Amino acid sequence: MTAAVVTGVAVAAPNGLGTDAYWRATRAGTGGIRPIRKFDTSRYPVTLAGEVPDFRPEDHLPSRLLPQTDHMTRLALVAADQALADAGVDPGARDPFSMGVVTASSSGGFEFGERELRNLWSKGGQYVSAYQSFAWFYAVNTGQISIRNGMRGPCGVVVSDQAGGLDALAQARRLIRGGTRLVVSGGVDGSICSWGLVAQMAGGRLSTATDPDRAYLPFDAAAAGHVPGEGGALLVLEDADSARDRGARTYGEIAGYAATFDPKPGTGREPGLRRAIELALDDAGGTAADVDLVFADAAAVPELDRIEADALTAVFGPRGVPVTAPKTMTGRLLSGAAPLDVVTALLALADGVVPPTVNVTPLPGYGLDLVVGAPRPARLETVLVLARGHGGFNSALVVRRAGA
Amino acid sequence: MTTHEHAEFTLNDLKRILREAAGEQEGTGLAGDIRAFTFEQLGYDSLARLEAGGRIERTYAVALDEDCLNDTTTLGELLAAVNRRITEAHPARP
Amino acid sequence: MNGTTDRRGARGGRRAVITGIGVVAPGAVGTKEYWSLLSAGRTATRGITLFDPAGFRSRVAAEVDFHPEDHGLGPQDVRRMDRAVQFAVVAAAEAMADAGLAPGEADPHRTGVTIGSGVGATMALDREYRVVSDGGRLDAVDHAYAVPHLYDYFVPSSFAAEVAWSVGAEGPTTVVSTGCTSGLDSVGYATGLIREGAADVMVAGAAAAPISPITVACFDAIRATTARNDDPEHASRPFDRTRDGFVLGEGAAIFVIEEYERARRRGAFLRAEIAGFATRSNAYHMTGLRADGREMAEAITRALAEARIAPEAVDYVNAHGSGTRQNDRHETAAFKRSLGAHAYRTPVSSVKSMIGHSLGAIGSLEIAASVLALAHDVVPPTANLHEADPECDLDYVPLEAREHRTDTVLTVGSGFGGFQSAMVLRSAA
Numbered sequence: 014m015t016a017a018v019v020t021g022v023a024v025a026a027p028n029g030l031g032t033d034a035y036w037r038a039t040r041a042g043t044g045g046i047r048p049i050r051k052f053d054t055s056r057y058p059v060t061l062a063g064e065v066p067d068f069r070p071e072d073h074l075p076s077r078l079l080p081q082t083d084h085m086t087r088l089a090l091v092a093a094d095q096a097l098a099d100a101g102v103d104p105g106a107r108d109p110f111s112m113g114v115v116t117a118s119s120s121g122g123f124e125f126g127e128r129e130l131r132n133l134w135s136k137g138g139q140y141v142s143a144y145q146s147f148a149w150f151y152a153v154n155t156g157q158i159s160i161r162n163g164m165r166g167p168c169g170v171v172v173s174d175q176a177g178g179l180d181a182l183a184q185a186r187r188l189i190r191g192g193t194r195l196v197v198s199g200g201v202d203g204s205i206c207s208w209g210l211v212a213q214m215a216g217g218r219l220s221t222a223t224d225p226d227r228a229y230l231p232f233d234a235a236a237a238g239h240v241p242g243e244g245g246a247l248l249v250l251e252d253a254d255s256a257r258d259r260g261a262r263t264y265g266e267i268a269g270y271a272a273t274f275d276p277k278p279g280t281g282r283e284p285g286l287r288r289a290i291e292l293a294l295d296d297a298g299g300t301a302a303d304v305d306l307v308f309a310d311a312a313a314v315p316e317l318d319r320i321e322a323d324a325l326t327a328v329f330g331p332r333g334v335p336v337t338a339p340k341t342m343t344g345r346l347l348s349g350a351a352p353l354d355v356v357t358a359l360l361a362l363a364d365g366v367v368p369p370t371v372n373v374t375p376l377p378g379y380g381l382d383l384v385v386g387a388p389r390p391a392r393l394e395t396v397l398v399l400a401r402g403h404g405g406f407n408s409a410l411v412v413r414r415a416g417a
Numbered sequence: 418m419t420t421h422e423h424a425e426f427t428l429n430d431l432k433r434i435l436r437e438a439a440g441e442q443e444g445t446g447l448a449g450d451i452r453a454f455t456f457e458q459l460g461y462d463s464l465a466r467l468e469a470g471g472r473i474e475r476t477y478a479v480a481l482d483e484d485c486l487n488d489t490t491t492l493g494e495l496l497a498a499v500n501r502r503i504t505e506a507h508p509a510r511p
Numbered sequence: 512m513n514g515t516t517d518r519r520g521a522r523g524g525r526r527a528v529i530t531g532i533g534v535v536a537p538g539a540v541g542t543k544e545y546w547s548l549l550s551a552g553r554t555a556t557r558g559i560t561l562f563d564p565a566g567f568r569s570r571v572a573a574e575v576d577f578h579p580e581d582h583g584l585g586p587q588d589v590r591r592m593d594r595a596v597q598f599a600v601v602a603a604a605e606a607m608a609d610a611g612l613a614p615g616e617a618d619p620h621r622t623g624v625t626i627g628s629g630v631g632a633t634m635a636l637d638r639e640y641r642v643v644s645d646g647g648r649l650d651a652v653d654h655a656y657a658v659p660h661l662y663d664y665f666v667p668s669s670f671a672a673e674v675a676w677s678v679g680a681e682g683p684t685t686v687v688s689t690g691c692t693s694g695l696d697s698v699g700y701a702t703g704l705i706r707e708g709a710a711d712v713m714v715a716g717a718a719a720a721p722i723s724p725i726t727v728a729c730f731d732a733i734r735a736t737t738a739r740n741d742d743p744e745h746a747s748r749p750f751d752r753t754r755d756g757f758v759l760g761e762g763a764a765i766f767v768i769e770e771y772e773r774a775r776r777r778g779a780f781l782r783a784e785i786a787g788f789a790t791r792s793n794a795y796h797m798t799g800l801r802a803d804g805r806e807m808a809e810a811i812t813r814a815l816a817e818a819r820i821a822p823e824a825v826d827y828v829n830a831h832g833s834g835t836r837q838n839d840r841h842e843t844a845a846f847k848r849s850l851g852a853h854a855y856r857t858p859v860s861s862v863k864s865m866i867g868h869s870l871g872a873i874g875s876l877e878i879a880a881s882v883l884a885l886a887h888d889v890v891p892p893t894a895n896l897h898e899a900d901p902e903c904d905l906d907y908v909p910l911e912a913r914e915h916r917t918d919t920v921l922t923v924g925s926g927f928g929g930f931q932s933a934m935v936l937r938s939a940a
Contacts, residue, residue: 057654076440077460080468081797109794110809118688119666121631127652130640130725134647138567138728139475143468145729147797147927150630151667151688156928159792165806168792168930169696172628172686174668180685187703207651209665211643214654216662271709274624274684277676285681288620347666403662404672406684464798467733483734 017186018415019264020256021100021249022356023092025201027063027242027343031095036360039368040388044342046225046240052207058221059214061228062205063242063344081144082157083122085243089154089201090161092247096197097162100249101261104162113166113193114159115185116247117177117200117348118151120209125149127208158197158247166193174402175310176272178245178351179410183270185250196250199352203243213241216403218314226372229341231311232318232383233373239313242340245349246356253415263415264359268395269297275405286310286407287324290397293409294328297395301328304411305391306367308354308398309381311338321399322379331380335391338370338383351400351408358396358412367391426477426499428452431492434472439465452493456486463488473499479506527705528939530779531610531767533602533716534879537573537760537866542605545876546883549891550912554865556758557743561722569736571743572722573760573867591660593632594720595872596670598763600677603714607678610767610779612712615679623682623710624675626765627697627717629690629871629926630726631667637723639664674714674765682710691833691926692790693717694764694874695934699788701768711773716765719872726759733798735835747868748895749832749861750839750903757833760867764875771939780940783882786919787818787935798927800837804845807923807931811849818935820919822850825857825935827890827915829881829922830907832861833868838925843903845923845931858915860908864894874924878934881920885938890915 022032027045029035038045046063054060070079070087078090093114097104104112126149132140147153152170159168167188171180178200185198204213213219220238222228229240256263271292273285294300307329310321325336339357340350361367367389375383398410424430432447441447442460451459456466466486474481479502485495532542538555539545548555556573564570575598579589582601589597607614639661643652663669668686675684683704687697694717701715730736737756739746748754774781791806791813815822828850831842846854862880869876884890889912896909919937924930 053651056651075443076436077442077465079440080438081464110791113792119668123665126636126725127640129729130637131644131647131650133725133728134641134644136647138724138731139471141725141728141732143464143471143729143732145725146733146735147690150690150927152629152690152926152928152930153797155689156792156797156930159794159929160796163794165792165794165809167790168689168928169700169790170688171700172631172666172668172688173671173684174666177668177685184700187707204665208640208643211652211654211657212661212665215657215659215665217659272623272683272685273620274672274675274681276619276681277679282681402668403666404669405675406668406672462796462799464733464796471732 015190016253017189017250017267018253018256019248019359020251020261021096022246022264022359023095023099024246024353024356025065025088025092025244026353027065027244030065030067039339039342039357040366042369042371044225044371046228046344049205051205057210059210059219060223061225061240063240064205065244081148083125083148085201085203086122086153086157088244090157092201093158093162093197096247096249102249104164109163109165111166111194112164113168113188113196114155114164115169115181115196115198116154117171117181119172119174119177119202119347120204121151122149122153123204123209124206127206154201173406174404175345175347175350176400176402176406176408177348179398179400179408180272182267182352182355182410186267189250189252194252194255197247198250199245199247200348201245201247202347202349205243229313229344230373231313231338232375232379232381234376236313236315236318240344242344242346244346246352248352248356265362265412266415268413269293269411271296272408284320286320287327289407289409290324290328293411297411299395303395304334304397305393306396307334307336308358309336309338310399310401311340322381326380332382335367336381336383337367339368341371341373351398354398355410355412358398362393362396362414365390365392426496426503428496431496435469438469438472453491455489455491457488477503479503525706525708526771527702527768527785528771528774529766529782529882530769530774531606532782532879532882533605533609533765535575535598535602536762536876537575540577549862549865549880550889552892552894552911554744554894556746556867559722562724564727567727568731568738569727570740571737571746571758573758574722575762592673593635593664595632595718596673598720599626599670599674599718599765602716602763602765603674603678606765606767612767617712619679619681621682621711622680623704623713624671624680624684625687625697625701625713625715626670626674627687627693627871627875628667628670629688629693629719630721632664633721633726634723635664637725670718678714680714689926689930690928691870692874692924692930692932693871695924695932696790698766698875698878699934702785702788705768705770711770713768714765715768716763717872717875718763719869720761721870722759722761745895747834747864749834749864749893750899750907751896752898752900754834756835758867760869762869762872762876764879783885783936784939785934786937787814789813789817790930790932793929793931795929800841802841802844804841804848807845807925808848810931810933811921811923814933814935822853824919825850825921826917827884827920828857828859829877829920830859830861831923831925832863834863839900840902843905846905854905858890858908858913859905860891860893862891877922881922881936884917884920885936888914888917890917
C-alpha cells in the first residue's frame, strides 16, 4: 500500500510563529500563554490565552485577501505557503488535479462571525458583509488554501472538536492512498474573541487561573482546566514514491490511525481512548512495544486525565512509555492542537529529543512517565499522538521515521 | 457609522471604500486618476463589488442596482451614478 | 471526499450499501411523505415564518413543520440540540428503524457516525449571540447570559455526538463540513470508512437548519437568494429562464450504510449501493464558478470510473440545480463535458425546485431522492420550470414526475469554497 509521508511542515503557535521559532522555544520549554491582548477581558473570569505573536498578515498576504478572511484563515494561508516552501514544492508547476487540501476546523472564523453578528443585531441586516457567507464557515481554510495554491484535486474538512486535526491527516492519507499525489493537511484554528471566549467558557473546561505558569496543568494535583489558544500546523503529505522520486526530504510517515467514540454518558462502558490507541497501533502494523513516545491529549480536567492515564497504562503498562504534553506551552489550539503535536513529534524524531511538559508536577497516581522540566534526549522511531474532543471523540495517530 | 446624505461622492471616497472592502490588486493599485478603469481591470470580482456597493449604499443612503456594479463598469460611471442618486434621494433644499 | 478509490473498486474489496433511510424535509417529515411530495411535484417553499423577515431582501424559504415532541424529544433535548441536530436525531431514528436495527444492536465498536453540516448550529448561535450581546448593544458579550450548551453550538461536532448517542455508535465519528457539498461528502466519507474496514455500519447523512437572520442577511449581501417574495410557492426555479437565486431550505437525511456482505447475511433490504464517489475543487473563487464546469466534470468522471460504468449507464442525473444564474449553466456544462451526448438523453432534475437549498443537508436529501427514484423507477421533476434558459438545454423533467426505468443514478453537488462532488448510486437488491 502507498505510504503517506510528510515532506513539509509549518507552524503558527503561541510560543513561536514559524517552525524554527516554535521548535527553539518548545525544546527550551518556553511557553506562550499570556494575558489576552486582543480584547478587554476584565469582565471575564478567564483572562489567559495562547495568542500567536508578531503576526502581521499584510507582510505575507495580498491586500485583496485581507478583508475577506478571519484571523485564523490568514494564519492558515501563511502556514500553507510555508509548508509548501518547506517541502520544496511549487504547486503552480504541478497537475492541479493531483493536489488536494484537507483541514480540520472547530468553530470556523468565529471572530469574523462575531463582527457580522454584531453588525446584524446592532445596525441591521444590510450591514452584514458580503464575505460573511464563507469567511466564518468551517470549510473556509480548505477553500482558501486550494484557491491560493491552485489545488483542484479532492478537498475536505472534518470537525470533531479537538480530535479533528488527526482525522484530517487520516483523510489526507486516504486520499494519497487513493491516488492523489499531494495533500496539504492539518489545522490552524482559534477563536480568541469575546464571543469565542464566552462560548469556550460555556464548555466548562477553561482555567480561571491568572498566573500563566499555573493555568494549564494536566496530570497535576492542581489541574483545573486548560487555556485556550490559537494556531496550529499544516503539513504536506505525499505518497512515498513520488517524494522519493523527486528527492524530497521526508520527516516521517503517517503510519497508523484510528478513531473511536465514547459510550453515551451513564452507560458505564469503558471510554474509547484505549481502543483508539490499540486500533491505531494495529493499523500501523506495530505493537505497544514499538512506541517510543506518546503526545498526550492532556485535558487537565482530573476525570479526563484519569481516563487518559488509565488508557496509557493499560496499553503500555505503568510508566511504560515516555509521555509528554508540549501543549502546556501553548494552550489548546482547538483543531490546530493535534496537527501541531504531530509536527512536534516529527521534529522530535529528527532531533532525538523529547520536548518537555512545562509547569506540571505529575501526580504519581497516574502512573505516567511524564517528561517534565527539561527536554529528554531519546532515540525515537515511532511516536503516538492522541487527541480528544468534547462529547467523546478519540483519535490516535502513529508517526514513524520514514523507511523505519 | 455616519451617513453622508448630502456629501458628494468623490474618487477618493471610492478608493477608500474599495481599499477597506477589498484591498488593492498587486501591480495595479489605485493610484492616480483611475476613473476610466473598469472593476475588472482593477482586479475586483463580484464579491468585491458587492461588498464595496453595500458600503456605498449604507454610507450614502442610496440604493444601487446591479448595473452600477458590473465588471465592465468604470469607476467614473459608478461615481456618476452614485452622485446622481445622492441628488435624487436628497434634493438640495431651497 | 474521495476515499480509498483505486485500492478498492466496487468489485474488488468491501462494498457499501444503503439499508435504511430517514428524512426530515420541508413539507415532508418521513421518507414516505418525502417521496409523496417529490413525486407529486409539490413545492414546499413559502414566506419565512421562523422569524420576521421584514427588511430582508429575500423573504422566502422552504421550512419544515417540525414538532420535536411528536418525535420523542423532551424539553431538555430541545434545549440542548440546535434545530438541525433535532432533525438529525429524528431522521437517524427513522433510518435505523427502516434498516431493522435497534439502537446498539449492531456492534457499537464497529458502528460509526458521519454527519454533514455546512453551517453548524447557525440558528442557535444567532439566537444566543443576540442574548449575550443584549440585542447587539454590547460589544463585549456577557458570559452571565450564556446557556450551558453554547459550546455544543460553537463546535458542530456535537451533531455527530448526538446521533452517535442516539444510535449507540462507538466507532469512528465525525462531522464533515464542506459547505453545500457536506451532505454528499459525509456519505462519501462514511463509504470510505466501510470500504477500508474501519467500520461495518455507518449512520451517515447531513442536517441543516440555517433559516435565521444572519444566514438570510449574508446571502442577501451577495444576492445569491431569490427576491421573488410575492410568489414564494414558485420561487425556486432551477434551469428556468426567470430564475433569480436559490431558496434557503432546511432538513436532514440520514442513512444506515452497511458493508454489503454483512447486510446480505442479516437479510437486510438493500436499497442501493454507493458505487462511486469523488470530489474535486475549482480552486477558483470562494463563491464563483468557472463557466466550463471542468472540476465537476472531473468529479463525475472519476465517480463513474470508480463505479466501473460508462456515462451511458446513467439512467438519471439528480442535479445540484440551485437556481442561481451561474450554477445552472456551470452544471449543465459539467454534464455535457462528462457524459457527452448522453447528457442530452438522460433525465436531469433538481429537487431544490420543491424543497429549496438546505446548504449542508441538501446533498443527503438528494441522495435520498435518488435512492427513492431507484426504488420506484420514477424520476422526480424540476418544479416551476416553464421556460428553460437557452443555455440550459438538457431534459430537466419539467413540472411532472416521470416513470423511467432507473437502475443507476448520478447525484452531484457544488458549493462555496469551490467543492464539487459526484456520487453514483445503483440498485443493489
